[in-house]
Amino acid sequence: MAPIPRSSSSRWLLAAAALFLAVAPAAAQSLTGDWSGHIALPGQELGVVVHLVDEAAGLRGTIDIPAQDAEALPLQAFRRDGQKLEFAIAGVPGAPTFRGEITADAIAGTFTQGGQTFPFTLARAAAAAAKQQQALADVGTWLDPTRAMFDVPGCAAIVVKGNDVVATFASGQRDVDAKEAVGPDTLFAIGSSTKAFTTALLAMLVDDGKLDWDQPVRRWLPEFALADAVVGERLTPRDLVTHRSGMPRHDLVWYGATFDRGEMVSRLRHLPLNRYLRTDFQYNNLMYLTAGHLAERVGGAPWEDQVRARILQPLGMARTNFAVSAMQRDADHARAYRKTDGAVKAIPYRDIASIGPAGSINSSVREMAAWVSLQLQHGRFGERKLLSPSTADDLHVVRMADGSPSRGDDGDVVDVGYALGWFVDVYRGHRRVHHGGNIDGFSALVALLPDAGYGFVVLTNLDGTPLPEVVVRQLSDRVLGLEPRDFRSLMKRKLDAGAEQAKSGEKEAASLRRTGTQPSRALDDYVGSHEHPGYGTVRINRAGDGLRVDLHGLACDLEHWHHDVFACKKGGGEEAMAGTKLQFLLDFDGEIEAVRAVLEASVPPIVFQRGPDPRLRDAKFLAQLAGQYALDTAMATILLQGERLVLTLPGQRHELEPSRGLQLQLRGLSGYRVEFVLDDQGAPTGLRVHQPEGVFAAKKKS
Numbered sequence: 001m002a003p004i005p006r007s008s009s010s011r012w013l014l015a016a017a018a019l020f021l022a023v024a025p026a027a028a029q030s031l032t033g034d035w036s037g038h039i040a041l042p043g044q045e046l047g048v049v050v051h052l053v054d055e056a057a058g059l060r061g062t063i064d065i066p067a068q069d070a071e072a073l074p075l076q077a078f079r080r081d082g083q084k085l086e087f088a089i090a091g092v093p094g095a096p097t098f099r100g101e102i103t104a105d106a107i108a109g110t111f112t113q114g115g116q117t118f119p120f121t122l123a124r125a126a127a128a129a130a131k132q133q134q135a136l137a138d139v140g141t142w143l144d145p146t147r148a149m150f151d152v153p154g155c156a157a158i159v160v161k162g163n164d165v166v167a168t169f170a171s172g173q174r175d176v177d178a179k180e181a182v183g184p185d186t187l188f189a190i191g192s193s194t195k196a197f198t199t200a201l202l203a204m205l206v207d208d209g210k211l212d213w214d215q216p217v218r219r220w221l222p223e224f225a226l227a228d229a230v231v232g233e234r235l236t237p238r239d240l241v242t243h244r245s246g247m248p249r250h251d252l253v254w255y256g257a258t259f260d261r262g263e264m265v266s267r268l269r270h271l272p273l274n275r276y277l278r279t280d281f282q283y284n285n286l287m288y289l290t291a292g293h294l295a296e297r298v299g300g301a302p303w304e305d306q307v308r309a310r311i312l313q314p315l316g317m318a319r320t321n322f323a324v325s326a327m328q329r330d331a332d333h334a335r336a337y338r339k340t341d342g343a344v345k346a347i348p349y350r351d352i353a354s355i356g357p358a359g360s361i362n363s364s365v366r367e368m369a370a371w372v373s374l375q376l377q378h379g380r381f382g383e384r385k386l387l388s389p390s391t392a393d394d395l396h397v398v399r400m401a402d403g404s405p406s407r408g409d410d411g412d413v414v415d416v417g418y419a420l421g422w423f424v425d426v427y428r429g430h431r432r433v434h435h436g437g438n439i440d441g442f443s444a445l446v447a448l449l450p451d452a453g454y455g456f457v458v459l460t461n462l463d464g465t466p467l468p469e470v471v472v473r474q475l476s477d478r479v480l481g482l483e484p485r486d487f488r489s490l491m492k493r494k495l496d497a498g499a500e501q502a503k504s505g506e507k508e509a510a511s512l513r514r515t516g517t518q519p520s521r522a523l524d525d526y527v528g529s530h531e532h533p534g535y536g537t538v539r540i541n542r543a544g545d546g547l548r549v550d551l552h553g554l555a556c557d558l559e560h561w562h563h564d565v566f567a568c569k570k571g572g573g574e575e576a577m578a579g580t581k582l583q584f585l586l587d588f589d590g591e592i593e594a595v596r597a598v599l600e601a602s603v604p605p606i607v608f609q610r611g612p613d614p615r616l617r618d619a620k621f622l623a624q625l626a627g628q629y630a631l632d633t634a635m636a637t638i639l640l641q642g643e644r645l646v647l648t649l650p651g652q653r654h655e656l657e658p659s660r661g662l663q664l665q666l667r668g669l670s671g672y673r674v675e676f677v678l679d680d681q682g683a684p685t686g687l688r689v690h691q692p693e694g695v696f697a698a699k700k701k702s
Helices: 125-135 139-149 191-207 229-234 261-270 285-299 303-315 324-329 353-359 365-376 389-394 467-480 487-511 619-625
Strands: 033-041 044-055 058-065 070-081 084-089 097-102 106-113 116-124 154-161 164-175 337-340 343-346 413-418 423-427 430-439 442-449 454-460 528-532 536-543 546-551 554-562 565-573 581-586 592-597 606-610 627-630 635-641 644-649 652-658 663-666 673-678 684-691 694-700
Touching (some): 139 467, 191 285, 261 353, 454 467, 536 592, 627 684
Antiparallel strands (some): 033 116, 044 058, 097 106, 154 164, 430 442, 581 592, 627 694, 663 673, 673 684
């Protein structure tokens, strides 16, 4: 229940009410100044700012309630008796009245409206600021050893209160080799913290009347489809951004790929789902890609251009960008690092521009402070209103339980669920809205304590580190005045235990390996391209005396595991592929027809069908194949008609379609195909005609 109702026109009912002024004793403490605090409503704290002027004639003042988009509402009926103070909001139904006790720098008591009573507290702004600074005074000395404990090269953090930056912190180096220090203006990748920018853009399109959260996506993207047709027809924009689509992650569809956004959306229909719509939380970057593509279709411009024009520019985030190439052109940017086998090393930047709406933004803590302020101020930044308050607050409302009632061994966090681009939980009794970000070489966390009016951004240049969460908890404890907890030691123990568990898992996998087996074919026979309509192309190539796999740019050396199974070597290339096993499948003739791999653990292995030899798309090569081939009882003729080969036999004519390798399927006939035989120079010497009843060889006539 809102303590102060709106009028039908969403404006406050302001009446011209007389101010009843009570003159305080001359010796009484002056109350002139800004007093900020909150009214403790059930389940939330409603932030308020009271502006008081203590004059000889008495008190006068106004109140701001940002969550209700209310500014400078006049106050009336001031009564002061010693340290007791009473005042009311003018012209609002329900007689909203504050009654409290004055201390040195605070006013606390009860707020009543419409017969209901709630506690309130106000603190003098100057005193609150001094208290904040005192609470955060030694964070820098705490941060340096904490960062070192987690082997993070560099870290930057910022604390925001309302519209104000309370403090910034920086520790370590943005570039270890160059010994260049991190600062509050250093650019880092924020990873999946980008998702909240995408939902904010969608919310703006909702405010514009161009989009509806709860209408089917196909209303704007008619081509959108999923493997389950019913789910595809019903999926809404709200479903896209709350991880409840029924589709698991399938991250290797986009990771490393160069597909454009439209093409990736078209591939979704070929990816298996494992849940039904809105039944289970399953984090999914591809759905956020689709949300960004939807924004492009509705807004009529690329996602990047709309975010820049509607969010970054109004917030003054001039250096924030969308690609690692742009970040590297900035003089103050962090290098990317990863810890492998106990050593922290620089790694290449990962270009994820195509999946941008899910995680491609790069920024600094100083520029991210404006973004945090926008969230804390209910869609307003300074004098600019980017979102209506109701729309801005809706972004923080939980829409999907995330399947875990609690998190952490310390019991400090109770999970609530996922909102629109934000996780929501309760940290030590305080509602928290947050989203982390992890991408190659970087870890980030943006967190809000909206009821207390605080926000935090922590950026680091090491992937997979819990340091951002450790820092946010430390900062939260300090500004909230809570007894500090040694969360960093707990998190370090969990991190070390996870590393040991990973080693144990590798040993267990190795124990299942069958020794003494050999591949069923010569290594050259495994070379070729294999296609999946969703994941794209897997290419198997020779690499020295072994094989190498390449999944749209994710390449790794293979080692024979057992039978016709090969495994990606650890340290043999792309880390995302390390340990992945590929099983080669043979047809009835013993030829390799497919390769399968577990690329998404929650669905059956993904099967890539062997593709045709690329030369079958080359007109010059096809022309060499044309000619007459002598069978035992007939003459087969291969003709090149346009870009297609045609097989003719006495009384028969069959168009040929590339199948796999140098095989071509007889169009419309299952089990019938021809396979060309080449000499060492690649010239055709014959062909084999495969039929259900046998294989028939033919020699090419000169």
